[in-house]
Amino acid sequence: QVQLVQSGAELKEPGASVRISCKASGNIFSDFIIHWLRQAPGERPEWMGWINVGLQSTYYAHDLRGRFTISADTSANTVYMELTTLKSEETAIFFCANEKGGRFDYWGQGTLVTVSS
Amino acid sequence: DILMTQSPSTLSASVGDRVTITCRASQSFVRFLAWYQQKPGKAPKLLISQVSTLESGVPSRFSGSESGTEFTLTISSLQPDDFATYYCQQYYNYPLTFGAGTRVEIK
Numbered sequence: 001q002v003q004l005v006q007s008g009a010e011l012k013e014p015g016a017s018v019r020i021s022c023k024a025s026g027n028i029f030s031d032f033i034i035h036w037l038r039q040a041p042g043e044r045p046e047w048m049g050w051i052n053v054g055l056q057s058t059y060y061a062h063d064l065r066g067r068f069t070i071s072a073d074t075s076a077n078t079v080y081m082e083l084t085t086l087k088s089e090e091t092a093i094f095f096c097a098n099e100k101g102g103r104f105d106y107w108g109q110g111t112l113v114t115v116s117s
Numbered sequence: 118d119i120l121m122t123q124s125p126s127t128l129s130a131s132v133g134d135r136v137t138i139t140c141r142a143s144q145s146f147v148r149f150l151a152w153y154q155q156k157p158g159k160a161p162k163l164l165i166s167q168v169s170t171l172e173s174g175v176p177s178r179f180s181g182s183e184s185g186t187e188f189t190l191t192i193s194s195l196q197p198d199d200f201a202t203y204y205c206q207q208y209y210n211y212p213l214t215f216g217a218g219t220r221v222e223i224k
Binding site: 035043044045046047059061062095097100101102103104105107108109110 | 149151153159160161162163166172204206208209211212213214215216217218
């Protein structure tokens with residue numbers, strides 16, 4: 001069974017960067033396609049991008065390009081996301097999720113990122 | 118971007134009720150539609166994919182259908198565990214997009 005375990009909550013000031021980890025298990029790590037999504041309070045999930053771990057290829061939402069990076073450490077079975085130049089309105093819960101044919105069958109537990117001065 | 122317009126935003130119902138939630142897509146696509154259930158403080162849970170295919174372990178009271186660009190999630194007999202927020206998601210093209218959600222609350 002696939003399990004995705006994310007790092008803990010973060011408090012960041014506006015303009016700072018945040019890096020969140022997502023440790024994957026239950027499958028061959030190179031077979032994972034991991035997406036990142038975020039969900040602001042009371043809002044719908046927003047898709048951010050994905051990484052194909054085996055191909056080390058990535059694809060990002062257009063409006064995040066330049067500020068958003070997904071990477072993978074195969075030695076640690078862990079995927080990372082980094083979002084730079086945070087804005088206060090970007091306070092959200094960030095989720096990693098396993099792709100199954102375009103939809104998401106396993107999710108991490110979520111990481112709350114609070115952006116506040 | 119494909120806009121998913123979901124309705125209603127809130128639905129009040131009683132245990133045993135038949136409940137219907139609708140998502141309308143801004144453009145047509147073929148069958149790449151999923152439904153999720155989300156409870157407070159938890160990640161979404163995949164219920165249905167390919168419009169009408171139930172994921173393993175999902176009760177048969179959940180079903181999905183489509184008519185043109187309109188997609189429907191039906192709960193045939195609402196159970197206490199079903200009070201939650203439901204989202205549709207299209208995975209036909211990028212960016213992947215979700216409906217705004219339907220909160221099913223106790224009447």
